[in-house]
Amino acid sequence: xxxxxxxxxxxxxxxxxxxxxxxxxxxxxxxxxxxxxxxxxxxxxxxxxxxxxxxxxxxxxxxxxxxxxxxxxxxxxxxxxxxxxxxxxxxxxxxxxxxxxxxxxxxxxxxxxxxxxxxxxxxxxxxxxxxxxxxxxxxxxxxxxxxxxxxxxxxxxxxxxxxxxxxxxxxxxxxxxxxxxxxxxxxxxxxxxxxxxxxxxxxxxxxxxxxxxxxxxxxxxxxxxxxxxxxxxxxxxxxxxxxxxxxxxxxxxxxxxxxx
Amino acid sequence: xxxxxxxxxxxxxxxxxxxxxxxxxxxxxxxxxxxxxxxxxxxxxxxxxxxxxxxxxxxxxxxxxxxxxxxxxxxxxxxxxxxxxxxxxxxxxxxxxxxxxxxxxxxxxxxxxxxxxxxxxxxxxxxxxxxxxxxxxxxxxxxxxxxxxxxxxxxxxxxxxxxxxxxxxxxxxxxxxxxxxxxxxxxxxxxxxxxxxxxxxxxxxxxxxxxxxxxxxxxxxxxxxxxxxxxxxxxxxxxxxxxxxxxxxxxxxxxxxxxxxxxxxxxxxxxxxxxxxxxxxxxxxxxxxxxxx
Numbered sequence: 001x002x003x004x005x006x007x008x009x010x011x012x013x014x015x016x017x018x019x020x021x022x023x024x025x026x027x028x029x030x031x032x033x034x035x036x037x038x039x040x041x042x043x044x045x046x047x048x049x050x051x052x053x054x055x056x057x058x059x060x061x062x063x064x065x066x067x068x069x070x071x072x073x074x075x076x077x078x079x080x081x082x083x084x085x086x087x088x089x090x091x092x093x094x095x096x097x098x099x100x101x102x103x104x105x106x107x108x109x110x111x112x113x114x115x116x117x118x119x120x121x122x123x124x125x126x127x128x129x130x131x132x133x134x135x136x137x138x139x140x141x142x143x144x145x146x147x148x149x150x151x152x153x154x155x156x157x158x159x160x161x162x163x164x165x166x167x168x169x170x171x172x173x174x175x176x177x178x179x180x181x182x183x184x185x186x187x188x189x190x191x192x193x194x195x196x197x198x199x200x201x202x203x204x205x206x207x208x209x210x211x212x213x214x215x216x217x218x219x220x221x222x223x224x225x226x227x228x229x230x231x232x233x234x235x236x237x238x239x240x241x242x243x244x245x246x247x248x249x250x251x252x253x254x255x256x257x258x259x260x
Numbered sequence: 261x262x263x264x265x266x267x268x269x270x271x272x273x274x275x276x277x278x279x280x281x282x283x284x285x286x287x288x289x290x291x292x293x294x295x296x297x298x299x300x301x302x303x304x305x306x307x308x309x310x311x312x313x314x315x316x317x318x319x320x321x322x323x324x325x326x327x328x329x330x331x332x333x334x335x336x337x338x339x340x341x342x343x344x345x346x347x348x349x350x351x352x353x354x355x356x357x358x359x360x361x362x363x364x365x366x367x368x369x370x371x372x373x374x375x376x377x378x379x380x381x382x383x384x385x386x387x388x389x390x391x392x393x394x395x396x397x398x399x400x401x402x403x404x405x406x407x408x409x410x411x412x413x414x415x416x417x418x419x420x421x422x423x424x425x426x427x428x429x430x431x432x433x434x435x436x437x438x439x440x441x442x443x444x445x446x447x448x449x450x451x452x453x454x455x456x457x458x459x460x461x462x463x464x465x466x467x468x469x470x471x472x473x474x475x476x477x478x479x480x481x482x483x484x485x486x487x488x489x490x491x492x493x494x495x496x497x498x499x500x501x502x503x504x505x506x507x508x509x510x511x512x513x514x515x516x517x518x519x520x521x522x523x524x525x526x527x528x529x530x531x532x533x534x535x536x537x538x539x540x541x542x543x544x545x546x547x548x549x550x551x552x553x
Contacts, residue, residue: 068413070415072414089413093413100360101357104332107332
């Protein structure tokens with residue numbers, strides 16, 4: 001035993017050689033997220049007369065592994081806004097806690113939480129942009145649904161770069177390729193949202209989820225759906241895709257049962 | 261106070277030879293001039309109430325709130341120096357937020373009271389600061405249901421989180437009062453400020469220890485007690501501010517909120533009736549005595 005507590009309990013230098021202190025180094029190049037780890041796939045949303053519908057499936061993938069099958073990717077903010085998250089799940093959890101702390105702070109005023117979906121979207125886009133500018137992005141693509149300051153339905157997206165985009169119907173990830181064409185066919189550009197009913201919007205999203213489950217290998221047949229109206233949020237988190245038909249797969253090589 | 265003027269009351273953190281910290285005692289004096297504040301711990305929630313003396317006709321009625329929310333489930337009301345109370349609340353909010361940062365869950369009211377007690381006590385230790393000129397009542401409801409961890413995305417195991425003992429009650433109402441010395445106790449009913457003596461006497465009559473008082477009755481009683489405590493400073497007009505925290509299946513769903521206007525007005529009506537009743541009793545008594553003579 002010597003007089004240097006730093007060496008106590010360590011393998012003896014005279015027996016094992018000097019300890020390589022590099023392993024203890026806390027300095028060095030700063031590292032950032034350069035790819036997401038556990039991810040959620042598409043988020044889809046449609047505006048209708050008097051509100052917005054938002055849907056995601058309940059899967060969190062680890063690469064190509066379907067790792068978590070009960071993940072709720074629609075997060076409620078206040079009483080009239082919902083954020084649907086695609087991309088990294090741990091970054092989603094970080095943002096969810098961030099939004100929770102904002103909601104608590106907003107409620108300290110006697111008016112309660114006055115932030116609407118539009119405010120929330122602006123804020124999130126700025127958070128994303130700040131983080132990408134620090135080369136440490138939050139690896140998400142989100143849809144924010146709710147109402148704007150005039151009480152009109154609001155739907156907008158923000159991604160990990162801080163890019164924002166608005167449309168009467170939106171989809172992120174694979175959905176941008178597979179769901180948007182379906183939604184554009186059902187609700188052409190010239191259709192005012194006042195002519196789209198809640199039922200039409202919900203059934204359109206269900207159709208999109210089904211197509212996504214057929215063709216997106218990182219998707220699941222269990223999903224969450226949120227209908228946001230002025231009356232509040234109707235959130236269902238344990239839904240099942242119904243009426244599947246895999247007949248189309250019969251004649252596609254490399255899809256389903258056929259192997260040669 | 262025979263030791264006053266002997267020099268031991270000039271600096272904070274200095275004991276007098278008979279073991280007192282005069283700066284803390286003077287802080288208590290500041291509290292004793294403040295508007296009465298009460299808290300009642302009911303079986304299904306907590307009520308906080310404060311008497312706001314109207315110092316100017318130019319103040320907007322209903323504005324300038326004196327009861328503050330901390331996190332979602334805790335309310336704080338103070339008697340004494342209002343800015344000291346504001347700073348105290350600000351600290352409480354920081355503590356609650358830092359607790360969430362560490363544990364990803366709301367702070368238990370007992371833990372918040374403990375941290376605030378420690379904070380206030382630290383202001384009795386240094387000559388560079390003065391003690392808090394407030395006594396604060398901290399009321400909260402700790403969730404009786406198992407809460408999801410903040411940011412939780414899945415449902416987790418069917419059995420829920422581990423480490424539970426079957427049959428032990430979890431959560432419930434909590435009420436603490438923190439004094440300028442940093443001393444804090446848990447209470448069934450707490451009162452501070454100018455009318456605290458009358459208020460305490462009324463609280464003691466309620467039999468709060470048996471845990472039978474419902475939250476709605478608690479609201480009525482709290483209003484009545486503030487009115488009773490105001491009797492000694494009748495010449496000044498006041499405004500009643502009340503807040504409550506109910507159980508998860510109650511009206512506020514475990515959140516700290518202002519008592520709705522209709523309910524508060526109903527409680528105030530009840531309080532005024534009760535007071536008038538008392539006055540009539542006294543008058544009758546007075547007349548009876550006269551007749552005997």
